[in-house]
Amino acid sequence: MGKIKTIGVLTSGGDAPGMNAAIRAVTRAGICNGFTVKGIYRGYEGLIHDEVKTFTTEDVSGIITRGGTILKTVRSKEFTTPEGRQKAYDVCKKEEIDALVVIGGNGSLTGAWNFGTEFDFPVIGIPGTIDNDLYGTDATIGYDTTMNTIMECVDRIRDTANSHERIFFVEVMGRDAGFLAQNCAIACGAEAAIVPEETTDVDQLAQFMSRGIRKSKKSCIVIVSESPKCGALYYADRVKKEFPNFDVRVSILGHLQRGGSPSALDRILASCMGVGAIQAIMQGQRNVMIGYRDGDAVLVPFSECIRTDKRFDKRLITVLNELSI
Numbered sequence: 001m002g003k004i005k006t007i008g009v010l011t012s013g014g015d016a017p018g019m020n021a022a023i024r025a026v027t028r029a030g031i032c033n034g035f036t037v038k039g040i041y042r043g044y045e046g047l048i049h050d051e052v053k054t055f056t057t058e059d060v061s062g063i064i065t066r067g068g069t070i071l072k073t074v075r076s077k078e079f080t081t082p083e084g085r086q087k088a089y090d091v092c093k094k095e096e097i098d099a100l101v102v103i104g105g106n107g108s109l110t111g112a113w114n115f116g117t118e119f120d121f122p123v124i125g126i127p128g129t130i131d132n133d134l135y136g137t138d139a140t141i142g143y144d145t146t147m148n149t150i151m152e153c154v155d156r157i158r159d160t161a162n163s164h165e166r167i168f169f170v171e172v173m174g175r176d177a178g179f180l181a182q183n184c185a186i187a188c189g190a191e192a193a194i195v196p197e198e199t200t201d202v203d204q205l206a207q208f209m210s211r212g213i214r215k216s217k218k219s220c221i222v223i224v225s226e227s228p229k230c231g232a233l234y235y236a237d238r239v240k241k242e243f244p245n246f247d248v249r250v251s252i253l254g255h256l257q258r259g260g261s262p263s264a265l266d267r268i269l270a271s272c273m274g275v276g277a278i279q280a281i282m283q284g285q286r287n288v289m290i291g292y293r294d295g296d297a298v299l300v301p302f303s304e305c306i307r308t309d310k311r312f313d314k315r316l317i318t319v320l321n322e323l324s325i
């Protein structure tokens with residue numbers, strides 16, 4: 001492949017606050033370094049169907065404050081097929097796109113990896129997901145904002161829990177990961193967290209109930225990671241059956257937690273990662289994700305960040321347990 005002149009940027013998977021800041025950074029750093037930058041709408045779906053626009057610096061004006069993604073986002077089924085990826089490659093040729101920056105989570109970066117290796121095409125990934133479940137970076141774009149949003153919601157729920165002396169099971173997102181639930185439980189002073197990384201059988205829950213709901217504590221908040229079978233409703237149901245004298249309520253935060261203006265941390269992270277993606281392209285990098293570890297920017301091969309599970313810090317369980325007595 002010859003010299004890279006044009007870079008395409010897209011967002012894919014679930015939207016996350018800070019994605020716009022990343023789009024802005026890729027666009028402006030790209031233009032600043034002499035590249036043409038093309039925005040690709042609706043993720044890989046838009047790439048397949050040639051929904052592409054050349055971006056000027058003005059196209060990304062005023063978006064750093066906005067949640068969601070101005071490029072829109074889709075979880076593309078077609079791109080998971082070789083035929084879909086071939087169509088996407090043909091559009092890249094037609095649009096003279098020489099490199100791609102993909103902002104998204106695990107699934108999106110898996111697509112990026114497949115595409116990059118199949119067509120020997122330079123792709124750089126930027127981790128954008130509220131779940132923070134990508135290996136190789138301490139934080140993903142959107143995670144900090146979402147934790148703050150959850151914290152605000154739970155602080156409000158706490159007023160009602162206290163006033164009515166109720167037990168609240170608050171369900172948060174995270175897909176298969178408990179980072180949001182565990183850390184938000186600590187931030188909210190919750191009495192417990194139920195996360196997929198730790199098996200919470202009903203005995204454990206009963207133990208907690210007898211420990212947590214003591215004479216002095218008549219209300220409590222349990223943060224539960226979403227799960228198709230064992231979400232907040234499941235645990236609330238079990239507790240209601242086993243402890244009928246408790247007043248139990250469920251609050252599922254759902255998509256309320258994914259939108260909103262990004263926090264300062266997410267804006268800065270996204271800005272640095274966007275600039276880092278352009279620098280990586282200039283260094284001839286490909287098939288890597290930009291990560292931040294211990295304050296340093298790192299390049300993590302797709303093969304590593306996709307295949308490796310991010311470590312769940314079990315010490316956080318001790319922190320919560322010891323502080324919720």
Ligand code: F6P
Binds near residue numbers: 105130173175226
């Ligand atoms: O990956 C981000 C995420 O918000 C997960 O936490 C959640 O499981 C999923 O996306 C929800 O997806 P959708 O918006 O398609 O319902």
